[in-house]
Amino acid sequence: MLDINLLRKQLPEVIARLKTRNFDFPEKEFLALEADRKQVQSETEELQSRRNSLSKKIGIAKKSGAPCEDLMAEAASVPKKLAELEGRLSDIRKKLEALMLRVPNLPNEACPIGPDDRSNVEQWRWGTPRTFDFPIKDHVDVAAPLGMDFDTAAKLSGSRFCFMRGEIAHLHRALAQFMLDLHTRKHGYTECYTPYIVNASTMQGTGQLPKFAEDLYSARIGGYEEEGEHELQYLIPTAEVPLTNSVAGKVLKESDLPIKITALTPCFRSEAGSYGRDTRGMIRQHQFAKVEMVRIVPAEHSYDHLHEMVKNAEEVLQLLGLPYRVIMLSTGDMGFSSAQTFDLEVWLPAQNTYREISSCSNCLDFQARRMGARYKGKDGKVRYVHTLNGSGVAVGRALVAVIENYQNADGSITVPEVLRPYMGGLEKIGPAA
Incomplete structure (x- = not known):
């Protein structure tokens, strides 16, 4: 949350900055x-x-x-x-x-001002989209004969779920393992295994509650007893929630920082505000896998860490050979807890456009104040840590991008070279004979 003293001393200025986020204080x-x-x-x-x-x-x-x-x-x-x-x-x-708790973070002054994603500003591009000499298929049509099954998933769970078999499921797992290895062995993150169900205070700590209650899947642990018998708990919408809250209530030493942690988890989102959008395929699912990067850092260095995290996510796409662009989000398009966000958008040939695959944000001390996460500086003063999070990257969307960018005229998919060690040396995935 914001420092209440800032409101007491600079209320008109704060109100004006929040207005750029479409928030009426x-x-x-x-x-x-x-x-x-x-x-x-x-x-x-x-x-x-x-x-x-x-x-x-x-x-x-x-x-x-x-x-x-x-x-x-x-x-x-x-x-x-x-x-x-x-x-x-x-x-x-x-x-x-x-x-x-209802008030969003203040945007960084460098953020483009605008009401929505139309005001986002492209920063740079990497890679050249492939030219195809055959009709391009989307990932559903390419992968359905290879083991991607939305009909079975719908029968089991409803819409916006996916069931995968065989080498498509293997490719999905390979992508996740590749990302984890890259972030832990090269980028210096510590791999974590986290709970997938958390309590309300944990959701509140990173800003999911109370703002996004309708987007969360909740569960009352212990059965169907009367209201109030058991605390309501929540399936995580991202590993950011348990990873960032791992320092909640702590006073760290400055020498403990930065903390760089990562985890592969399923993510659960009701997508309450997205009815009718991306209903086909894996672009917008209720359940999906994501490798998340989180950093807990000293206050004065957080923007340096933000740019490093963007580079970490970029390297995933570069090694996969997937064209992408980086955009800075406008004040009206940023997440609730963020002060500045960069999105990576990967090229999807079937849609002839770039789609978000990673979002890297600096939350400054906004989450730390909610969590009570602080550190003692070398000068002896206790300050709030700064928290950052970024997708490193969304596994399902990476699978979509690989399928579409590496599709072949005969219906097969070429396995990106960097993934072949994770696929037992397999170079192509093709329809069963």
Whole structure:
């Protein structure tokens, strides 16, 4: 969440910057709560001052033998009044926190200002799209004879799921293993295995709750008991959630940083706001695999780390020989927790366009404040860490890109050279004879 002191000192500027994110800050609600807070704090300070004054007067009266029953009676009523004020203040703080949890991060000043993805700005491109001398098929038509089965998945689970068999399933696994090996052996990340189900506070820590509740799959662990019997838990929408929250509530040493961690996990998203979009194939699934990169870093170096993470994701696509472009997201298109985001978009021949395959974001201290994740600097001061996350990359979309870019006229798929060691040396995947 944002530093509330920033709102107290620079409210007009903060409101204006949030407006570029299509967010209308609840100014009246905030100012009313702040006025109540100041009033209660003022009353508390006055009562505490009166308590100190009464204590002195009672002491003087007792020493002099003067009557002090009225003073003592008034003093006896102070703790109850202070407790009532503390209760009111606690309630106000909870309401302020609830308000702050709804507020997105402030965009970096370098981000292009605009309401949506039409204002995103391309930064650079890599690779030249292949020229085909035969009719291009999309990944569904190419891979269906090779083991990609959406009908079985629909029968088992409904729409937007995929069932894979044989070498297509093997190719999917090979992509994930290749990505993990690259990030751990070359880029310096530590591989992690994480829970796939987390509690509400973990979702809140990285900004999924309360903003994106409708996009999450939830489960009440322990059966179908009455509401409130068991805590509601959530299937992770990305490994960013458990990886980043691994430092929640901690005070790290600066020498512990940076922390670079990665994980391959399934990701679960209801895609509540995307009905009618990308309903064919694997582009937008309720369940998909992703290799995630997360960095926990000192505050002053986070943008250097962001650019490194983009390069890490780029190398995945470069080694696979997949053309792509890098874009900087506009203020209106960025994720809730991000201060700056770069997307990598891979070339899909069947769509004749680039589609997102990785998103790398710097969240600054926004998530750290929600999680209570800090570090002690060399100067002895305790600061919030900065958190970054990036797809390294989405496995299903990488599979789509490989299928479409490496398809052959005879219906086979050429296996990218870098994946062949993971495929037992297989050079092509073809229809069964």
